[in-house]
Amino acid sequence: MEAFQLLSRGGAKFDKKRFYNDVKLFNKDVKGKSVPKINESELPAELDFFKYAQGGPGKRKAAEENKGGAKKVKLDTSEDEEESDSDRDEDSHPRQKHRVTTKGADVPQHIDSFEALRERYQIPQRLLANLQLNDYKHPTGIQSYGIPILMKSRDLAAISPTGTGKTLSYLLPVMAALESPISSSKSDAGVGVRAIVLAPTRELAHQIHNECLKLAAGRKWRIVLFSKATASTLSDRNVRDKVDIIISTPLRLVASVQEGNLNLNNVRHLILDEADRMLDPEFLSQVQEIVAACTHPTLQKAVFSATLPAGAEKIAMGMLRDPIRVVVGLKDTPLPLISQTLTYVADDGSKLPSLLTYFSQPYNPPVLVFTSTQPRATSLAEELLLNGIPNVDCLHAGMTKKEREDAVSRMRKGESWVMISTEVMARGMDFKGIREVINYDFPTSVQSYVHRIGRTGRAGREGKAVTYFTDEDGPYLKSIANVLLQSGSTVPDWIVKLPKPSKMKKKQMGKIQRAETVNAARKIGRNDAIKKRDMIAGSKRRKMKVNKPPKDDEHDSKTSE
């Protein structure tokens, strides 16, 4: 405990000019093409992952994912045509090949390059220049389809995998539209907030704000990251009326609207990031209140996410007006660039030894570890510290705003090697360096799983995801296993053969399945030394000693040859 607080305090030295540094670093991170390379050359092995990114695992998925083919849906394969010149693109984001499907009336032609935007929509030169400055060279799938749709003032539901550039897909059109207001009089454009981006966590809102600032560099826009502090300054009408874009979490915004401190009737663009999360019951009423407060007749709405379950999609589509739906790749599926492993740990008590074993072997920092609750995150961080794991950090919503900001800052700077966190970090956060994600506690939904492991493997990089499961997790094991299969990772046979849990009897099934899980896992445990390298054997049979390296090679295994 003491030690942990000490460490946390150690990070506080960055407080001065914290924000400034954060932005600066973030810029550098994306802009400097040298950064990824430097990072890579520092770390041994598996470093030429860019070459994999160009063609390897991506194809596996592309092959698997047709079938589903769409009815009355326009099919297109993005980015295939430009393969010829992609060879010398190592310094830009590697291109991924994803099928793009669109649904809706009069879908605008997609763009093949950002330059096309200027010709077609007279996007300001400044904006394009800022793109270049930040090393955006070619649009990703969602960018090439989503941007024209939003430029045409259409409503949009966009589904695209983690780390494929959704943020830019909505920021660029919004900022282009603000620059050249469609309204008749200029004075009209100036009164009140014109665009709102909603995100589920403070950290994500902060990150979007940074991204927005980079695109706006050199312009006079006022882009506000909404917080208690900014909310109070906005009660001043003179300040409030000059704000162009607000990035916020829902409740903060609702509070200001209810206090009468904020009028949203001039909002022309409303974006829901992590849309399915925002449409969860707890957020939904807040979001609906904001939507209701946006009374401008030409309000454009768009929702973005990597996952969109049927229920959430229905709600979203109900909110949108004559929407176009764009799906890149497969919905609710992780990137094939992320190699995923399911690891059996018999029970909760076996998790810590397993994790310590993991860290006693070579690993690729920074590693992001997910737990199910805040106390578990805190205590796991303490345990790792006590066991001498270096540079352990912790981040959950129970911490103070400042503690959270410091933790993110350390992460951005590469000072955190092991970040223990809760669901708060599961969505949207873009730490490009993250090489490995460990689900210490089993995710409570497919969506959670997809988003959590999507913290790695971003922008075409490779990533690794390890998920611990216990006997208790049996009932949900199969659905996660299916996700692995769908995205090209391998799953032990016995898991594939688990019976499907039925809705009605999930409780009883839970028991049955738990028993099957235990049995099957035990069986595997016996001959794992020979074959099952994906499983951690023997949490049942042998209790591992802290920091003692295991004899077998479970951990450096790859999912395929």
Add this chain to the structure above:
DNA sequence: AAAAAAC
């Protein structure tokens, strides 16, 4: 389907 996050 279930915990965390939002103020």
